[in-house]
Amino acid sequence: MSKNNVLSLEGNVAIVTGGASGIGLATCKLLASYGASVAMIDLNPKCEDEANIINSDGGIAKSYKCNVTDASEVRLTVEKIVNDFGTINTLFNNAGVTVRKTIVELEEHEWDFVIDVGLKGTFLMSKFVIPVMVKGGGGSIINTGSGWGLKGGDSAAAYCAVKGGIVNLTRAMAIDHGPQNIRVNSVNPGDTDTAMLRDEGLQTGAVKNINTNEMNDYLKDCAKRPLNRIGMPSDIANAVLFFASDLSSWVTGTALVVDGGGIA
Numbered sequence: 001m002s003k004n005n006v007l008s009l010e011g012n013v014a015i016v017t018g019g020a021s022g023i024g025l026a027t028c029k030l031l032a033s034y035g036a037s038v039a040m041i042d043l044n045p046k047c048e049d050e051a052n053i054i055n056s057d058g059g060i061a062k063s064y065k066c067n068v069t070d071a072s073e074v075r076l077t078v079e080k081i082v083n084d085f086g087t088i089n090t091l092f093n094n095a096g097v098t099v100r101k102t103i104v105e106l107e108e109h110e111w112d113f114v115i116d117v118g119l120k121g122t123f124l125m126s127k128f129v130i131p132v133m134v135k136g137g138g139g140s141i142i143n144t145g146s147g148w149g150l151k152g153g154d155s156a157a158a159y160c161a162v163k164g165g166i167v168n169l170t171r172a173m174a175i176d177h178g179p180q181n182i183r184v185n186s187v188n189p190g191d192t193d194t195a196m197l198r199d200e201g202l203q204t205g206a207v208k209n210i211n212t213n214e215m216n217d218y219l220k221d222c223a224k225r226p227l228n229r230i231g232m233p234s235d236i237a238n239a240v241l242f243f244a245s246d247l248s249s250w251v252t253g254t255a256l257v258v259d260g261g262g263i264a
Helices: 022-033 046-056 071-085 108-136 157-180 195-204 213-222 233-244
Strands: 013-017 037-041 060-064 090-093 139-144 182-189 255-258
Touching (some): 022 060, 037 046, 037 071, 071 108, 090 108
Parallel strands (some): 090 139
């Protein structure tokens, strides 16, 4: 491959979970712009509209409604994607939720919700996609971790558990499936300007109303890090592009921190 097209994803079929908004949507748009055919998975009906926009802009995308915590739905959705596109080369396990509470404050159903979407969803998607990748000669799996998967955070016990689990699950998968030419890495964002981050401001009480100057102050506080700005979904999408492309052909089992220096 020449230097000029090392980032090309022509012929690449990529699945993105949580593809209707935020980091997932930014990644769908970026991967499509580099030539990938993108299967966008989300329960949000907005996903279909976003796929249509990508198609109208010259990309290739299709939306799939799927609950990533349900094994039968995941299996059937993966089968549909293979039927539609022929194979799967890239899987971005990005779907996730958070409930900002301590262990004592969490209700059991809230713990289950956060764990199931983030960790079980990553497990199930990988379980059914990996055999497809093996049949196709390999692939790249990218899991969304977090800076709080590498260090602790306040009032986010379930979220920290999920993201810590994803970081180490990524390493285990890289060991198990490297011999099958499947690379597995995690991208670990810091505070990124998404609807979920803004909702966290409401959950923690940092913001009383989402449409006030309080929200601007909250986001400015999130930007207090060496690079002096909050992350944007496109920042994380760029890291996913790296792992999906041949630029990362000898990179697996890593936890890439994309946080403007927050952990540093």
